[in-house]
Amino acid sequence: MSSDPQSQPAPVAPVQVLYCQSTSLPSRPSALPLIPGAAVCGFPTEYCKFGSSLTRCKGWLKETHPALYEKYYSDEALHSKLGNLSIEQQTKLEKSTAEKAEKKADAALKKSASQVSIKRIERNKRKCVTAIHGLEAFDVDLKQAARLLTQKYATGASVAKNSQGQDEIVVQGDVSEEVLELMQGGKGVFAGVPAANVEIVEEKKKGAGLADKDE
Numbered sequence: 001m002s003s004d005p006q007s008q009p010a011p012v013a014p015v016q017v018l019y020c021q022s023t024s025l026p027s028r029p030s031a032l033p034l035i036p037g038a039a040v041c042g043f044p045t046e047y048c049k050f051g052s053s054l055t056r057c058k059g060w061l062k063e064t065h066p067a068l069y070e071k072y073y074s075d076e077a078l079h080s081k082l083g084n085l086s087i088e089q090q091t092k093l094e095k096s097t098a099e100k101a102e103k104k105a106d107a108a109l110k111k112s113a114s115q116v117s118i119k120r121i122e123r124n125k126r127k128c129v130t131a132i133h134g135l136e137a138f139d140v141d142l143k144q145a146a147r148l149l150t151q152k153y154a155t156g157a158s159v160a161k162n163s164q165g166q167d168e169i170v171v172q173g174d175v176s177e178e179v180l181e182l183m184q185g186g187k188g189v190f191a192g193v194p195a196a197n198v199e200i201v202e203e204k205k206k207g208a209g210l211a212d213k214d215e
Contacts, residue, residue, distance in 0.1 A: 018045050018065065020057050046072060114138065116183065116193060117201040120176045130176050133168040138193045142167055145189045153178065176200050 020041045041051035045068055048057035062069040071077060114137035122128045135142060142159045146169050149157040156172040171179070177200070184195040 018068065019043065020045050020048050020051075020060065114197060116198045118176045118179050118183075118198065119201045120174050128174050130171040130174060130179060131162065131168050132171070132179060133162065133166065135169070135190075135193065136167060138197075140189060140193065142169055145169060146171075148189055149175075149179070152182070 020043050041048055041053050041057055043051050045057070045061055045065070048054055048061070051057065058069065058073055061072070114134055116132065116134040116138070119131045119133070120128055121131055132145075135145060146157040146159055149155075149169065149171050153171065153173070153175050155175070158170055159167055160170050162168050180198060180200055183190045183193055183198045186193065186195060
């Protein structure tokens with residue numbers, strides 16, 4: 001008994017899913033062909049928003065598949081998604097966005113107002129140290145900075161607590177001018193420190209006020 005070719009269902013083409021720049025996901029179904037690239041998040045492109053590298057995913061998608069980028073992330077697409085949200089969801093989204101923007105602005109303002117102080121402190125008549133305070137406001141790794149200063153000036157440098165209980169770098173010897181010049185160069189571990197926010201502070205000598213009164 002021969003079958004009628006016209007009664008046979010037409011073959012269904014496999015669904016093609018574009019995974020975000022992934023070349024090696026062993027659990028991927030064989031029915032879903034792979035479009036090669038270099039791994040980013042490994043999710044299907046419409047699910048990149050659930051990953052931890054959305055910015056890089058969007059950059060790759062915009063460069064390699066602009067049509068899909070417009071579909072998911074164009075202004076029109078975003079407005080369409082927003083329009084599908086309930087009033088309560090829109091309010092929560094707007095509030096969350098505003099709070100994030102406010103926190104970012106506060107952090108930038110706080111950072112711009114922060115000062116890095118370099119202070120020469122006399123320990124006795126022959127020895128002194130250089131204390132550097134305020135670097136943590138600019139996300140400087142204090143231990144890494146101390147190691148750099150140790151190597152650069154061939155002297156001891158370590159992280160210690162000051163009298164206010166705050167972390168600072170203490171360098172053996174008077175290297176205040178050298179450290180100021182290094183930070184103003186804005187390189188390496190100090191790249192994020194604005195030159196205008198670094199200053200040398202003179203230590204107030206104990207008993208200076210009493211000496212003035214005696215005179």
